[in-house]
Amino acid sequence: AQKVTQAQTEISVVEKEDVTLDCVYETRDTTYYLFWYKQPPSGELVFLIRRNSFDEQNEISGRYSWNFQKSTSSFNFTITASQVVDSAVYFCALRPWGNTPLVFGKGTRLSVIA
């Protein structure tokens, strides 16, 4: 069975603080993909990043960085120097290799206060 756990339901930070959103996954598959999506207040789901199970290199994109650790089945997301525009619900998702549906976590609501 596939499962994604985002233990943090809500996080509130002051602008310019760094914040890490946790994601822990469960799967028996040896090959799989992990994703992060952002859902701003306007409601759409915006793709942020995809990682495959073969590649444990961390990735940085501007103020965003992702830490993938197979040993702990975690795929955490860090926002550096947070901004008010980062306020959104962030979803971590898992997908086995091949084009199958995503299994989503419950999401973490991030509020960045000016």
Add this chain to the structure above:
Amino acid sequence: DAGVIQSPRHEVTEMGQEVTLRCKPISGHDYLFWYRQTMMRGLELLIYFNNNVPIDDSGMPEDRFSAKMPNASFSTLKIQPSEPRDSAVYFCASSFGSGGASDTQYFGPGTRLTVL
């Protein structure tokens, strides 16, 4: 390029009425997914298609729900009759089907359905 298009963006209807949600996937994508988002259950898959053929509809809650994909550029999700518990945001997503890195699912803006 146009993303996934969904219509209507908002739908308010009364219990017992038929509701039809529409989706146009990204051109060239051969997989189409319907997801539903509720506070209680989060984001969950309803059904998905490959090359217009339904592959897995095990997430469709009951017989009141049906989905079709008559061609590569159009899909509908129908609820008949609608009930208040169907109130949710319904997302359509599409992707390529190579099985590799290009299979990222891109989502439409969603349809917010309210059944009174």
